Amino acid sequence: MTTDQDVRDVELDITGMTCASCAARIEKKLNRVDGVQASVNYATEKALVRAPRPITVDDLIGVVEKTGYGATEVSADDHMDHEVAPADVLRQRLMIVWPLTLPVMLMSMVPALQFTGWQWVALALTTPVVLWGALPFHRAAWTNARHGASTMDTLVSIGTLAAYLWSVWAMLFGDAGELGMKHHFELLMHPEHASSAIYLEAAAGVSAFLLTGRYLEARAKRSSTEALRSLAELGAKDVAVLRDQREQRIPLEQLRVGDLFVVRPGEKIATDGVVEIGRSSIDSSAMTGESVPVDVGVGGEVTGATLNLTGRLVVRATKVGADTALAGIARMVEQAQTGKANAQRLADKVAGIFVPVVLGIAALTFLGWWVIGGSLATAFTALVAVLVIACPCALGLATPTALLVGTGRGASLGILIRGPQALETSRGIDTVVLDKTGTLTTGEMKVVQVHGGKAVLRAAATVEAGSQHPIAQAIVRAEGGEVPSVDDFETVDGFGVRGTVRGVPVVVGQEKLLVEDGMPLAAELASAVARARDGDGTVVLVGWDGAARGFVKVADEVKPTAAQAVAEYRALGLQPVLLTGDHASVADAVAHRLGIEEVIAQVTPADKAAQVVRLQDEGRVVAMVGDGVNDAAALAQADLGIAMGTGTDAAMQAADITIMSGDPRKVATAVELSRSTLRTIYGNLIWAFGYNVAAIPLAMTGRMSPMVAGLAMACSSLFVVGNSLRLKGFQPSGREEQASS
DSSP states (O other): OOOGGGEEEEEEEEEOOOSHHHHHHHHHHHHTSTTOEEEEETTTTEEEEEEETTSOHHHHHHHHHHTTOEEEEOOTTHHHHOOOOHHHHHHHHHHHHHHHHHHHHHHHHOGGGOOTTHHHHHHHHHHHIIIIITHHHHHHHHHHHHTTOOOHHHHHHHHHHHHHHHHHHHHHHSSTTSTTOOOOOOSSOOGGGGGGOOOHHHHHHHHHHHHHHHHHHHHHOOOTHHHHHHHHHHSOSEEEEEETTEEEEEEGGGOOTTOEEEEOTTOBOOSSEEEEEOOEEEEOHHHHOOSSOEEEOTTOEEOTTOEEOSSOEEEEEOOOGGGSHHHHHHHHHHHHHHTTTTOOOHHHHHHHHHHHHHHHHHHHHHHHHHHHTOOHHHHHHHHHHHHHHHSOHHHHHHHHHHHHHHHHHHHHTTEEEOOHHHHHHHTTOOEEEEOSTTTTEEEEEEEEEEESOHHHHHHHHHHHTTOOOHHHHHHHHHHOSOOOOOEEEEEETTTEEEEEETTEEEEEEOHHHHHHTTOOOOHHHHHHHHHHHSSSSEEEEEEETTEEEEEEEEEEEEOTTHHHHHHHHHHTTOEEEEEOSSOHHHHHHHHHHHTOOEEEOSOOHHHHHHHHHHHHHTTOOEEEEEOSGGGHHHHHHSSEEEEETTSOHHHHHHOSEEESSSOTHHHHHHHHHHHHHHHHHHHHHHHHHHHHHHHHHHHHTTSSOHHHHHHHHHHHHHHHHHHHHGGGGOOOTTSOOOSOO
């Protein structure tokens, strides 16, 4: 029986993949090794491999290299430093390719531009485009051919090279190289003209169009390392450790379990631990979703990357490095993202059938024309026509152009769509899981009720002006104007504050503090406090002159557009679920106001991801909306992760879609836009395949010359681009949508 000690988990960076079928091929080869379980992610260009101990990393890399691709092991530091920018390389290639291609296409298609010797100029311009510009396609086709496979790259490579080499032959050994030759479009293939026809515009145009498509695709891809880097940057970089009763600041990496370290007000807690000395309030909203700071004292547990607000703490480290809560969230983000490895583009799925069939048709066409009695030149002309018309230019542009226009329109609406996975998933979403703090609420404390009149609010603000606690600051903001100075100010950690205002002692805080100072609550006030506590928010009591005078209620206010947003989710067929780390009473109150029936409260970051898994196990297709680090794992685990841009970078990098504003209505707009973009992509793909199916028989039977095939290929590409451009006019249904706010 194999135990956990007998296996190891290895992560590999994979290079050389050009489509999802490449990832599938590598995965298949790795899984053929005895005892190996592998998952290859085309989007992140990584492979996660679980292998028995006798199998080394070099063995796994060797399997990948024998398949025709490159691989290197990923170290822990690589998660933060690895950066792949294929789009930059492709952009540089395009900046050279298009200036060379455009003159060739214009000269070949417009006889008026065909000066004496123009074809030789066109050949000189086309040569670097086909041999260097299209090199990524040729290289990929060769790699696949060596392993008995074919992809869209195979068609692109064969089609462009066939058109180019035929043109070279016709110019050197046929009549096409004669000075004064004119290039006219002919609908039908004329065998007698075969040796005088050149197809440089098809060779250059296909290369340039497909390279553009590959560039747009590369731009749409994102690396999962961005999410992990954002999580790493959230934590503290160094720590004040106690050595021999003296503080010594050291890099966080040198901190060990059992070390005592000091955390002053305003500093991040370096790692998970237990408080040994001191009391304070901890802002853990980024990690737990709690909208109200948590008071901790001796023996209380604290989490790394949370913020110490008020008192000085001495903490004993209980977990460091990979064992901390923050590191655990990072692992969950990576594992959830790897689970999306099976998502493949429709074009890649059919390539395994389409490409071999086209190659077979081209070969039969060549043999048919040759055997029937035509010359070798005529047979080759028909072959070129089939390959050019079948060249998947429109197919290659179908997804990236629609994606580019759709994401561009999204950006103008304040919505960032990560890539095709988000579009593919949006169609099936039936449940939208909503974080509370920062998503449906403002994430900022605000006074929502004052009991006892203006005097109570003014007294509370006067004393709280000396505190930096978020609740205190909310009370001061609510008062607005200048407040009197306070004497004898004192903070009672975890309970409230005291001070003397114009000679009168004032106490602001919990009931226990007021009672200790001889200010008990009257029955009427106690009843009002009980009613105020029945819902979301925190009640702060205020007393002076020996009696409790009233209270101020502070809450994280629901966003004005939240109720409308929930209604729009329902209109799109989405069932809303509130998922929060906050208390059940607070969550229930917010859900009741917004009309959300399903509530899951008081969950940890790990529980959030687990709750998403539970919903998925019930057969639901889940969209998760959140804004904090505590939401990152759930965002990555969900079928569709949507992050609010007003939140943390970690949440945004883990999500498939980012809402740049804090308006929850934009979530509905994002789902609508994603679905509209996906419909456009499918429309493009249907057209591209339909065009090939209808045109290939014409090329086979000589009813379409290679020149017309090249023009038809260009027109098909223009149709796809034009169809995609319609997305620029997208408007969400039900309300006017303004530009990004």
